[in-house]
Amino acid sequence: MNLTRRHALIGAALAPTLAAARAEPRRQLVVGMSGWPPALDPVLYNHTATRRLMPQIFDTLLRFDHAHDMALAPGLAERWERQDERTLRLTLRRGVTFHDGAPLTAADIAFSFSPTRLNGLKGQTVALETLARIETVETPDTHTAVIRSKGPDTLLEQRLAAWCSEIVSQRAFEAAGSWERWGAAPVGSGPYRVVDLRTDVHVRLEAHPGYWGGRPPFDTLEFRIVPEQAARVAGLRAGDLDLITDVAPDQFADIASQPGLEVTGGAVRNARYLGIDTTAPLLSDVRLRQALSLAIDRRTFVDSLWEGRVSVPRSWQFESFGSSFVADHPAPAYDPDRARALLREMGYGGEPITYRLLNNYYTNQVSGAQVLIEMWAAVGLRVEIEMLEGFTQIYRKPINAIWDSSNTAVLQDHMGHPWRLFGPNGNHVRMGVWKNAEYEAMGARMENVTDPAERQALNGEMLRLLDREMPAVILHASGQFYGKRKDVPWQPGQTLDMDFGPLNPALRGA
DSSP states (O other), rough: OOOOHHHHHHHHHHHHHHHHHHOOOOOOEEESSSSOOOOOOOOOOOOHHHHHHHHHHHHOOOEGGGGGGGGGEESSSSEEEEEEETTTEEEEEOOOOTTSSSSHHHHHHHHTTSSSHHTTTGOOTTTTTTTEEEEEEEEETTTTEEEESSSSTTHHHHTTSSOOOOOOOOHHHHHSHHHHHHHSOOOOOOSSEEEEEEEEEEEEEEOOTTTOOOOOOOOEEEEOOOOOOOHHHHHHTSSSOOOOOOOOOOGGHHHHHHHEEEEEEEEEEEEEEEOOOOSTTTTSSSHHHHHHHHHHHHHHHHHHHHOOOHHHHHHHHOGGGGOOOOTOOOOOOHHHHHHHHHHHHHHHOOOOEEEEESSSTTHHHHHHHHHHHHEEEEOEHHHHHHHHEEEHTTTSSSOOSSSEEEEEOOOSGGGGGTHHHHHSSHHHHHHHHHOHHHHHHHHHHHHHHOOOOHHHHHHOOOOOOOHOOOOOEEEEEEEEEEEEEEEEEEEEESOOOOOOOOSSSSTTHE
16 A cells, blocks of 8 residues: 555654553443432432432532532532522523533523422422422523522522532423423433433443533443342452442452452431331321330441441431531430330230331341341331332332331431421422421421521421431431442542542542
8 A cells, every 4th residue: 555645644643642542541430230210300309329320410500519528619600699698699600511512591590490390290399308498590691590599598508509409401301392201311511411221221321522510531421220239249340340339338348359449438418217107007106106216226236237337316417517416416215125115005015017128229228127127026016027129119008117218418407308308398298107287387497597506406406306206217327338440530429429520529630
């Protein structure tokens, strides 16, 4: 073959580039996770599988900095300022584009917080747990949004960084024509865009080349659904998976002993708890609910199942609540004698209590349930496990049972933690398994209080009511542990969310 001098020069010029491309580190990541997201929309669901994908696809106006104690940082809004106790003015970044190439404007902000979005499919969404306080969004120009709450709101900035506040493309949402079609291929402005979904198999994402936060660290992300922990560990060891979720402590040593592998993660701002249908015949008696809690030796539970790597919170709060945290509030008590006394007092005769259980949707779920059954039996409680296949079956009416769940503090405050369950828009109230007018009245007061001392006092009152009425039984703070290749420089956060974008400190500049 005869090469012209021009071709030779082009070849010589390209040679270093091609060599660099061949030497470039692997830019694809395969994550093995335990569950399938029911839909890729942040206001419809907050299931663990859904939340692990949301930070890849969407951005929020403000964001929590997981590396700096959840401090607020700029997101799609580069600046924000308080105008009064209920009004926040935000200046949007210029040059932000959605996955379909459309520019972000203030109209997308107004739409994302509109009733069309927040009321969602059939008028019910998880968004109302934290965003019902938003009253209006005004758009003075294409890059300014003025957001007002329904009253004084010290948490307004946090609401705009929390779950369900992700910004969507109005144009793409309306073009989808239905929630079902939208949920299968949503359009956000995050570092990755959706390219393929195969139910119960995988979700495949590709890098968004115009991402405002910098070049995404990976060209492709695949979230592969691998329900069994043993299969996830085997896939990691074989090199089929680069990172796996939901690793139980009994697997830590095995993973860490493998060349090139390690375990990362720890406790997160999430409480594992037992939900209770307080309308059920037996469970409607608060003495039985108290006995269920008092029979649990939580210290032994976390030491034996979690190697002591998670803690028992002081009721429904975390130290990250700052000035509203009640430091002297007691953790749930272990008092089997008191549990037996309450059962005698109510005349409990050994009637069965149903425990609706999934097969390790949560780490250590089945083994933990077996430990709980023994602890309850020791005080005379007869609890029987009913194995089910998904939350649709767990929530099938009538429930008349207890079940496993967890709850994340999406705001660093009472109103972003138990209020999400037990307030008027909370999950347990929507399910019809608990309602308490006194608690809701306290919360209505707290929503409008801005004085730190008064907020702390109200937090204490509300915690004492929940301890007394026991609408759910706290087990422990959740642990989120991951197995991964050592050469994947990823840093987990302080919630269930996973961030593989360039704003993750470990991936910055990757």
